Amino acid sequence: MAGGNQGGAVRRDKATHDGAAAGQNIAIFAPRGAAQVLAMAAVLECGGVLMTLDPDLPEDRRAVMLEQGRVKRILYGGGLTASQMNWLKGLELPRLPITQAVSRREVQTFSANRFAPPCGARDPAYLVFTSGSTGTPKAILGTAGGLAHFLSWQRDSFEIGPGDRAAQFTGLSFDVLLRDVFVPLISGATLVIPPEGTGPAQPGALGWMDQAEITLLHSVPSLLQSWVSTELSVSKLPHLRLAFIAGEPLEGALLRRWRHRFGQAVRLVNLYGPTETTLAKFAFEPGPDVFEAGQPVGYALPQTRAVIVTARGKPAASGELGEIAIATPFMSLGYVNDPSLTKARFIPSPDAGDRDRGKEDFIYLTGDLGWLDPAGRLHVAGRIDDQVKIRGIRVEPLEISALLEQHPAVAASAVVARRNAAGEMELDAYYVMAHANLNNTQTTEPQMRAQLRSYLRARLPAALVPNGPLLLPELPLTPNHKLDRRQLPPIVPLQNSPSGQAPSSAVEGQMLQIWEEVLEKSDLGVNDDFFDVGGHSLLALRLVLLIEQRMGVKIPLAELFKSATIAHLAEVAQTRETGDGLVPLWLRGEGPPLWIVHTGGGMLWNYQPLVRALAADFPIYGFEAKGLFDGAEPQDSIAAMASSFIQNMRHHQPQGPYRLAGHSFGGLVAWEMACQLQAAGEEVSGVYLFDSSLTRPDDAWHADHSAARVAARDLSVAVQVYARFTQSDLSLEEGALSDLSLEEQLGRAADVMAASIGSKPAARKLVEGVLRISNSHRAARLAYHPGRHTAPVVLFQAEDDRKADPDWAQFWRETAGGAFETQVVPGDHVTMMAQPHVEVLAQALKASLDQREVSRSSAV
Numbered sequence: 001m002a003g004g005n006q007g008g009a010v011r012r013d014k015a016t017h018d019g020a021a022a023g024q025n026i027a028i029f030a031p032r033g034a035a036q037v038l039a040m041a042a043v044l045e046c047g048g049v050l051m052t053l054d055p056d057l058p059e060d061r062r063a064v065m066l067e068q069g070r071v072k073r074i075l076y077g078g079g080l081t082a083s084q085m086n087w088l089k090g091l092e093l094p095r096l097p098i099t100q101a102v103s104r105r106e107v108q109t110f111s112a113n114r115f116a117p118p119c120g121a122r123d124p125a126y127l128v129f130t131s132g133s134t135g136t137p138k139a140i141l142g143t144a145g146g147l148a149h150f151l152s153w154q155r156d157s158f159e160i161g162p163g164d165r166a167a168q169f170t171g172l173s174f175d176v177l178l179r180d181v182f183v184p185l186i187s188g189a190t191l192v193i194p195p196e197g198t199g200p201a202q203p204g205a206l207g208w209m210d211q212a213e214i215t216l217l218h219s220v221p222s223l224l225q226s227w228v229s230t231e232l233s234v235s236k237l238p239h240l241r242l243a244f245i246a247g248e249p250l251e252g253a254l255l256r257r258w259r260h261r262f263g264q265a266v267r268l269v270n271l272y273g274p275t276e277t278t279l280a281k282f283a284f285e286p287g288p289d290v291f292e293a294g295q296p297v298g299y300a301l302p303q304t305r306a307v308i309v310t311a312r313g314k315p316a317a318s319g320e321l322g323e324i325a326i327a328t329p330f331m332s333l334g335y336v337n338d339p340s341l342t343k344a345r346f347i348p349s350p351d352a353g354d355r356d357r358g359k360e361d362f363i364y365l366t367g368d369l370g371w372l373d374p375a376g377r378l379h380v381a382g383r384i385d386d387q388v389k390i391r392g393i394r395v396e397p398l399e400i401s402a403l404l405e406q407h408p409a410v411a412a413s414a415v416v417a418r419r420n421a422a423g424e425m426e427l428d429a430y431y432v433m434a435h436a437n438l439n440n441t442q443t444t445e446p447q448m449r450a451q452l453r454s455y456l457r458a459r460l461p462a463a464l465v466p467n468g469p470l471l472l473p474e475l476p477l478t479p480n481h482k483l484d485r486r487q488l489p490p491i492v493p494l495q496n497s498p499s500g501q502a503p504s505s506a507v508e509g510q511m512l513q514i515w516e517e518v519l520e521k522s523d524l525g526v527n528d529d530f531f532d533v534g535g536h537s538l539l540a541l542r543l544v545l546l547i548e549q550r551m552g553v554k555i556p557l558a559e560l561f562k563s564a565t566i567a568h569l570a571e572v573a574q575t576r577e578t579g580d581g582l583v584p585l586w587l588r589g590e591g592p593p594l595w596i597v598h599t600g601g602g603m604l605w606n607y608q609p610l611v612r613a614l615a616a617d618f619p620i621y622g623f624e625a626k627g628l629f630d631g632a633e634p635q636d637s638i639a640a641m642a643s644s645f646i647q648n649m650r651h652h653q654p655q656g657p658y659r660l661a662g663h664s665f666g667g668l669v670a671w672e673m674a675c676q677l678q679a680a681g682e683e684v685s686g687v688y689l690f691d692s693s694l695t696r697p698d699d700a701w702h703a704d705h706s707a708a709r710v711a712a713r714d715l716s717v718a719v720q721v722y723a724r725f726t727q728s729d730l731s732l733e734e735g736a737l738s739d740l741s742l743e744e745q746l747g748r749a750a751d752v753m754a755a756s757i758g759s760k761p762a763a764r765k766l767v768e769g770v771l772r773i774s775n776s777h778r779a780a781r782l783a784y785h786p787g788r789h790t791a792p793v794v795l796f797q798a799e800d801d802r803k804a805d806p807d808w809a810q811f812w813r814e815t816a817g818g819a820f821e822t823q824v825v826p827g828d829h830v831t832m833m834a835q836p837h838v839e840v841l842a843q844a845l846k847a848s849l850d851q852r853e854v855s856r857s858s859a860v
Contacts, residue, residue: 025049025070025127029062029088030077030098032172032193037181039075039098044125049141051127054172055084056479065173066093068139068337069127124333128175130275139336140175146278146330147178153301154179155187157283158242158267164189165239166216167209169200171480175275176246180218189216200481206237213239220247221254223481225412228257236262246271246280247482249294249380249398253405255286272297272380276345276364277331282306282378293402296377297370304328306378307349307363308371315350316371323384324370325349325363397427400456400466407455409434409448414475415466416485427466428491429456432474445471446532453531467491502526507570514546515566530564547573548583582648583622585611591618592685594659594849595649597641597666597673598625600781601718602634602773606663606833613835613842621652623669625773634776638784642672657685659849663833665777667692668784675787684791686852688845691798691829694781694811708745712737714774715749715767746771790818794848796841800828823848 026048030036036052043050051069053062066074074095076088088095125144154160166184168191170177184191198208200223209217217240224245243266250270258268273281284298300306307325308316316322327349334342349363369381382398397415404413411434417427431452443451452469468491476487503509508526515524519534530543544555547569555569583604585596594616598604602625611620623645627634635641649658658677662670667689674684719732732752737745746767753763793816795809802809802824813820823844827837 023047023049023124024072025051027051027053027066027069027071027074028077028098029053029055029074029080029084031055031079031196032168033077033079034193035077035098036172037168037185037191037193039077040178040181041185043075044144047123049124049127050178052172052177054479055080057173059087062087065129065139066091068129070336122333126175126178127336128178128275129173138338138341140275141333141336142175142275142278143330143333146332147182149303149330150179150279150281150301151182151186154183154244154280158269160184160187160189160216160242162188162190164215164242165192165213166190167212167214167218168193169205170218174480175279176218179279184216209240210237215239215241217243219243219245220481221245221250222248222475222477222483224258225254225475228254228261228411237266240266242267242269244269244271244280246273247480250286251294251398251402251405252290252292253402255290255295270295270297272378273326274364274366274368275332276334276366277304277326277328281326281328284377291379292406293399294380296373296379298377300378301328303330306370306372309350309363309365313350318374319371321369321371321381324366324368324378324380326366327361327363331362331364400427400429404429404431404452404456404469407452410452411435412475413469414483414485414488416488428488429466429469430472430475430488431469432472450529450532503566503570507573508566511547511566511570511573514543518543518546524566526566526570528565530560535564582652583624585622586614586616586620591616591853592657592659593619593621593653594661595645595670595673596620596622597645597660597662597669598623599663600665600774600777601625601714601770602627602777603718603770606830609834609838610842610845613839614846616846621649623648623666625769625777627769627772627776634773636776636780638669638672638780639676641669641780642676645669646673646676656683658682659686659688660684661688661690661845662692663690664692664829665781666690668694668781668786671786671789672784674789674791678789678791684789686849687789687791687793688848689793689795689812690841691796691801691832692812693809694784694786708740708742709738710775711742711745711771712740714771715745718767718770718774719749719752786815788815788817792819792852793821794845795820795822796832796844797822797824798828798832799824799826800831821848 026043028036028039028043028050030039040050040052051065051071053065053074057065071093074088074091074093075098076095077098080088122143122145124141125147126142128140128142130138130140160166160183164184164187166180166189168180170180181191183189192212192214194205194208194212198205200219206227214237224243240262245268250268255268268286270284270286271280271282273279281301281304282297282299283301284296286295305327307327308320308322309325310316310320310322331346334346345365346362347365349361367384369384370379371381372378397417400415401413404410404415410431412432414430415427416430429452433448448471449469453465456465456469470489470491472489476484478484503512503526512524512526515530516522519530521533524533535543544560547555555572560569585604585607596604596607599606604622604624607622614620625634625641626644635644656677658673660670660673662668670687670689671692674687677684715737716732732749737748740748746764749767750764753767793812795812797809809822813822825832825837825841825844827834831837832841
């Protein structure tokens, strides 16, 4: 079908029959073909509001669209099935065959200006639908001016004219159908409609485009992925000169494969723009440089600009991530039947100031994340409502997918987030084998999965390593040729034969018990690979956490991904080096993390009862003291500890609001962290102190006794605390150490601890670290002079200590610069953190955290 003077018009007598007139909503219910195209042009010609209704949609979906769109009349085409015609006849709406409503006669030149007269630029011209979060599609009302703006820009910018032949592949109920149909028609180009059964995802699509001499194509990356991976025997589309890509990120691996397959002659253009702002509003032609995770969407169309909005509703700086908002006078009129949603998404621009606002001073909040680079190019980084949080950390699945597709055996991939049976978010990966590897019979699927897992483990942080990858013959697509996540099968472990080799040491025996608990298996051996017998990234996190809790040894996740066997981890447990001192204590939930600082002995064991009792819906991380395991010198100032912990914390949570807590000495460090964070301009939403004070009752005793006596008490207390909070049957009385030399004290304490840890060298390192840290932290506490911050503070005071000295918390009341609250909980300085008293503390802490979040949300 050619453009130019060949168009269509609704016959005036038919258009006004039964009250149909300009501005009324008219639906077109017809299969893909010339009649449908002519009817679309005719409805716009007479000033009607166009809505296309795909006959292949489910009947219920069609009915909802008609109701939501307030359709007044239906034009229907030939070629409908009997069931489709029966459904049509059951509607209580005026209906007319397209052949009676549309004359195929000469009309005035069909051009971009056709969409303005007789309508104004802001008059409604078409209705389209997008998915709604409630399960009901959202109707969006587009304008004549918005449509004309995009069509003219694309025609003029890319010199589309009579020599071009455009393929019409798009689904019949999507807004991009308007682009596919009307760009060639207003340009004098030829719109080429594929024969029935030749869809873009069908095996013959490339062959048909070659035979039809297609020069202009609109598509999505999912389809490009299938085209570059299949049909290697067909021509390389020598006629194609323009390929416009939109709807999904254009990843680097796909761009390189496209260029390798079809050469550099085709101009590939990456488009971006939500339905609400009328088709595309940004465009980018990739050059020689390739962006791996996704190409920029580039530069704004005329009279359009991007505004990156921060979480606080302010314009973002260059390079800063935020929500993409679009300012243009050509945006749609909003959502039909939903004024509250329209008001929420179409808002005054944050940089418009107080002047009288015009259309250009309003923005549409897209829900997409992105940033503007120094060159002014817009980059898209996923959806706000599709953000994935693993361990409370934001994760972009596209990063993993792009990396997976760089592997030579992978033609296409998908990475999606799902919740497992425990309610935890995890990542699943799927892939399609590259054509060159399809006939490789030497590599089995389990071997390929192992290779890909090893490949990903070597390149990704632990939290980003997904389950699988699972081999699929092809990625499932929706009717609009996007990834159909609902059709992706669940990933189950491959069945392997475990080695069954028995442990050869107490350490290996303890680890084997933990593995069997985590994996829920009983036939494991010390040389089995954790990931080959059902483990994945989240189970790996649980594994290292349990090892730390049960054995007192923190295994870096990097070691697990280096060699995931019990034999290797047992060796590491005896000789390991510490990581960044950050220990995950609770990994469920997606709320803002709670950051907890170690006590004066440098350990985190005493927090386990509180963490379990709290059963939080947010992650909890603990900071472990430097020097506890590795023999390094402990930090000797609270300010230095706070600075180090903030640096590590920001690797996991780059921006506030931060929630900080600590027991005893840990509360002092948490206080100092709040001071430093606020000085750096960050928000601290709460500081929670568990019986923290600048002085302790035994400070004078320590000052009056020898180093050996002080060491005896410190080591005895450390063993008692460890036994209480790990439920270990250990005991070491201070009197049994008092007459021993320091070396003998360390040896005796290590012997006691080794009975639980299972490793004498590891126990020796632990007690040496505890002793060094206790001395260093005692001096740091006595030398600390707290500064003032304005974050809300809650002090949980042990009831028994308060009875002995009810006034020692007065200093905190006087130092706090913001809201301050004291809550008394049962127990003493130690037992308040243990059962049964910790249940009361957990309830009080949860109530304080919830109250603060409610207050903060109300303030925002």
